[in-house]
Amino acid sequence: MTESIVVESLSKRYELGALQHETQLRDQLVHFLRAPFRRRAPKETLWALRDVSFTVEEGEVLGIIGRNGAGKSTLLKILSKITYPTSGRVRARGRVAALLEVGAGFHEELTGRENIFLNGSIMGMKKKEVDAKLEAIVEFAGMQRFIDTPIKHYSSGMRSRLGFAVAAHLEPDVLIVDEVLAVGDAVFQKKCISAMHDMRGGGRTVLFVSHNMAAVENLCSRGMWIANGRIQLDGPVHEVIEAYMGSFASADSAFSELTAAEGRRGTGEIRFTRVEFLSTDRDLQTVTRCGKSLVIRLHYRASEPIERPAFALRLYTELGTLVTDTGTWLHGLDIPLVPVGDGYLDLEIDSLNLLPGRYYFSLKLDSCLETRVYDALEHAVHLDIEEAPIYGSSRRIDSRYGLVFFPQRWHLDGIGSGAAIDVSPAESLK
């Protein structure tokens, strides 16, 4: 494999002072007149990137993730030569195309066709190339009808479609994409992802920045997590995403103390004290993603021996719809006696087939012998379920698509010859 991009100890410093003050000559003059011989106070600086080094092989698709302000955009801007590093250097092989904003340089007054030529040329296409690809670009954008209309009459979705259509026909050796999939409708997102897939197939190097973890996970083989201007983690995309998501949920979202919970009912001889979310290895699990396993550990404290109690747990959506009810009684489990003191029990779920979102638990401890409630907590604990590529596609699947999903397969053999085998997103549109 040959190296496509080599980044050597890249650093970028911004002078905050220069950005905020003294951009008017007047301010500098005033400053000079007030204290002509005094040295300027050192400007406040910000290191947007600090000593970043990495190599990307040809044909590799690298997903760059990180919070806002972590330095991702600065890195992309340096890689695309828009801005220069304070120190360090970048070497890139071949034509680099950066899509930091879809349709950058579009002019409102010009028509779609005119903007294709303008944008294509600024992005590095020769006029001959644009001439040759014009038809394909217009078709990709799906706007044959409006191509001679000034784009000031376009919707923002149409603009981004046109912009991506131009970019998709650049045929660069290195493509740098920043969050373009956040715009556009579902059908167009599908097209973009498919176009990027084609690029991966074509041996192109792709650097992809996105907050859509499902898209990153599906498109990229390698992930890089940037935090505070440094590379926090660089490795297989799954590991990097897990670690990144883990950083969001602080450790205390993995358990909830219930001893001081308000609004609880029950007689109180035995009470829930704490709920923990664990992995199957019984480690605290700070991030729960849909389709993954989960262990819910219910801690309790009994102030006197309890005969034949029943532990129950109900799961609700954020809007209060009951998703499921489970408990030791429903499972036919008999607990003859709970001795005085602390203890816990685990509920292990193999595959949490819930779509991403926030869910609430209600807990209940009652007696199998008499109608007596020892402890009851409504919506006491919440659980955030994060998105994952559920169906193995990069489509973002969230609460709009329902509540649950099932392990499933589509079989297309019945459609007829040709169409049945591996329908790529772009094909299925036609």
Next chain:
Amino acid sequence: MGQWVSEIWHSREILYFLAWRDVKVRYKQAALGVAWAVLQPLFTMITFAFFFGKLAGIPSDGVPYPLFSYSALLLWTYFAVTLSQVGNSLVANSSLITKIYFPRVLLPAAAAFGGLLDLVVSSVFLIGMLLYYHVTPRWTMLLTPIFVGQTVLLVMGAGMLLAAMNVRYRDVKYTIPFLTQIGLFVTPIIYPVGFLPQRFQGWLALNPMTGVIQGFRACLFGAGSVDWEVLGCSWIVTLLLLLIGSWHFRSTERVFADLV
């Protein structure tokens, strides 16, 4: 520097498209379209001919005053209008600068070349005036493009300097119209150089547009034959500005995207 020039040469199509965009956009929703290129110097000329030529009786080297002032206004309008566009070219295209890489100098260059279309249109009108006033054709008229070329170089030199400064100090934007307004009077547009007292004439030569306009008129009318000293001075200032402008532009263009 050599690398810079070769990169610009490679991106010459971008230059063409940017200039084409500027021209296209300028006249897109203007009902009179490209006629504006003529109307602006024409009305200025009519005003000048009335107030300065007729009422004030300012001499014009034996050339009809309207022709005398229009020939100068032709170049001056290009200079003044384009200089302000070149000076603002980086700031006006900040969304491009912060999103795409391409040689930054193409933006001022596109503005300078885009303005030439107006100049060509208003030149056609000048030819009409030459015919109307029965000016004898002479071979020196073929040399006039040299002065147009010098004006372009001048606009580029001063423009690159101003455009780069404008990125950091927006004051420049307000300074340009002010400068060109003063320039209208310290350039021999309304009056011939000889109209000024001798001791001021030397100072006037420091203004590079003095040599340009004097030379341009000399080629057209043969009037007030060429003053080689003024012309040489004008070229020295032009080349000096071009050198300083491109040097300053080169040394600051790396931070444009961070500041603009």
